[in-house]
Amino acid sequence: MDRGEEVVRQLYGRWRGPLHGYVLRLVGGDHQQAEDVVQETLLRAWKHADELTPDDAGPWLYTVARNLVISGFRKRSGRNSEVPIEPADLPPVADQVDHVLQSWQIAEALRALTPDHRSVVVELYYRRRTVKEAAAVLGVPQGTVKSRCFYALRALRDALEERGVTES
Known part of the structure; x- marks a missing residue:
């Protein structure tokens, strides 16, 4: 098994559950859409396996997943508008995390x-x-x-x- 596969296995084991819960809230409870976003996020992680470590990949994964949800929402709605996300839907993180990421x-x-x-x-x-x-x-x-x-x-x-x- 190459390093990329091992990193993705570790990322999947550690982050799949929390990431799925986060995305599920963003997509209004649509389990299939949430799973698709998580899989696409992990695919992108695999492409960047040499840059990521399982312990520190959380912010990167959450940002990619959030952006995939926004991108999907824009494509479905046919306009450039914001995803309606309530502050209570976001995972507890420090202020300005999105800006920093x-x-x-x-x-x-x-x-x-x-x-x-x-x-x-x-x-x-x-x-x-x-x-x-x-x-x-x-x-x-x-x-x-x-x-x-x-x-x-x-x-x-x-x-x-x-x-x-x-x-x-």
Whole structure:
């Protein structure tokens, strides 16, 4: 058995029950839908087995599952609206956990970009520079900034979709 299979077995044994209960509340008691979301979450965990450990995977798994539920809700409803989740439906976690998890996932996705693409995204979106200002800071033409931004955002979107942060 390879390491990925072993990690997924451990994740399944440890997190399947709590994750299923969490998702079941999010999908209004639909056991089949909850099971589908849990299975998809564990499939994505298998794809990231080299990055996950069973003891620390909980936040990652819960975030992926929540995002899969939201993505499924949007697809079924045909519009981009929020999943109606009552605060009582959420598992007891510290305030701002979603924000911290999302920030962590965005930081991970940014690290996956090439240095040139990452620097353009940082200048334009984090430092809120104009294209002209970013071009001056980076020492490249404005057209290069625009091009790098286009490809960086595409790569960032793909990396976040892979992590279950945005709808696919």
